[in-house]
Amino acid sequence: MRELTLDDRLMSKNPFASQVEGSVLQPKPLLTVRVGDLESLEAAVVAGADRIYFGGEVPVDHQFDWSRANILKALEFLNQAQKPGLLATPRIMMARELAEYRLLFRWLEGLTTKPAGLLVSNLGALELAKAESTLPLYGDYSLNAFNTKAIELLRQEGLVQVTAHVESSFSQVKEVVETASLPVEAIVHGSLTAMVMEHCLPAALLEGCTQQDICSAACRNRRYALKDIRGQRREIIIDQYCRNHLLLANELCLLPFLDSFCRVGLAGLRLEMQFLNAQQVAEVVQGYRRALDAIYAGDNQRVSELARDFSQKSKRPLGLGAYPRGITGLR
Ligand SMILES: [Zn+2]
Numbered sequence: 001m002r003e004l005t006l007d008d009r010l011m012s013k014n015p016f017a018s019q020v021e022g023s024v025l026q027p028k029p030l031l032t033v034r035v036g037d038l039e040s041l042e043a044a045v046v047a048g049a050d051r052i053y054f055g056g057e058v059p060v061d062h063q064f065d066w067s068r069a070n071i072l073k074a075l076e077f078l079n080q081a082q083k084p085g086l087l088a089t090p091r092i093m094m095a096r097e098l099a100e101y102r103l104l105f106r107w108l109e110g111l112t113t114k115p116a117g118l119l120v121s122n123l124g125a126l127e128l129a130k131a132e133s134t135l136p137l138y139g140d141y142s143l144n145a146f147n148t149k150a151i152e153l154l155r156q157e158g159l160v161q162v163t164a165h166v167e168s169s170f171s172q173v174k175e176v177v178e179t180a181s182l183p184v185e186a187i188v189h190g191s192l193t194a195m196v197m198e199h200c201l202p203a204a205l206l207e208g209c210t211q212q213d214i215c216s217a218a219c220r221n222r223r224y225a226l227k228d229i230r231g232q233r234r235e236i237i238i239d240q241y242c243r244n245h246l247l248l249a250n251e252l253c254l255l256p257f258l259d260s261f262c263r264v265g266l267a268g269l270r271l272e273m274q275f276l277n278a279q280q281v282a283e284v285v286q287g288y289r290r291a292l293d294a295i296y297a298g299d300n301q302r303v304s305e306l307a308r309d310f311s312q313k314s315k316r317p318l319g320l321g322a323y324p325r326g327i328t329g330l331r
Contacts, residue, residue: 189253
């Protein structure tokens with residue numbers, strides 16, 4: 001899929017404005033943030049996040065793991081800050097991860113300060129959470145909440161909220177929010193995974209490891225990327241299970257057009273920052289916090305300034321993901 005980048009041509013005109021024409025601002029959505037380590041969690045809260053998702057996959061180069069000690073530290077920090085935090089599950093869960101999370105869910109039940117819920121990312125995790133946990137269950141984007149029927153099914157399975165799929169267009173998200181039986185959150189910023197692979201590419205390509213071999217750990221010492229046929233660089237993030245997450249070439253960024261997202265009736269606007277470091281998390285959360293507050297203060301001039309500033313400072317290429325699909329005249 002060709003990704004639409006956030007160039008000046010787009011910045012000057014909101015491609016989503018026509019789709020929400022005449023709509024009023026809905027109640028302010030929560031600014032939610034997915035983080036990859038404890039330092040980023042603290043940075044996100046300080047920068048103004050309303051709700052945090054933590055746990056699941058961690059890039060190996062963060063040299064961090066969500067051990068029980070670190071989960072306790074996270075819960076303690078969130079409790080002090082009076083911000084809700086939800087524990088997330090990995091995208092792919094085989095027997096190993098299911099066993100790990102079964103014990104983890106049971107352990108959480110015994111805590112005095114528990115997470116505010118679980119963010120489940122696959123149907124296996126949902127089944128496990130229903131059996132082992134009393135916490136409210138939220139659905140991640142990988143549960144494919146593409147339409148009203150899928151969302152109703154997930155509601156019957158016990159979810160209290162869903163996340164719109166990242167391949168949904170803006171008009172699909174809008175339609176889903178209007179008809180869904182559950183609150184819907186949408187991802188508006190982040191380094192998104194295009195593909196998760198069991199197969200470790202650095203080990204396979206550099207050292208000839210096959211699927212039967214144990215990874216030679218070539219993936220551990222440096223960062224890798226694939227170059228596509230247009231020469232765009234697609235970064236590969238290696239997680240603690242040695243799975244490879246191939247990222248989209250552009251970092252998703254809807255900051256300039258946040259006003260339109262606030263007219264849809266979304267429960268949450270999420271920044272997906274699991275693979276970024278604490279400093280990057282702080283910058284992005286602060287930008288969105290200020291923009292969201294400016295929108296509800298009626299200061300659209302301020303939002304434009306913030307967006308332009310953000311786009312100029314960003315060292316990573318920014319894009320609009322699948323949201324513009326179906327809008328004529330854009331590509
Ligand atoms: Zn590996």
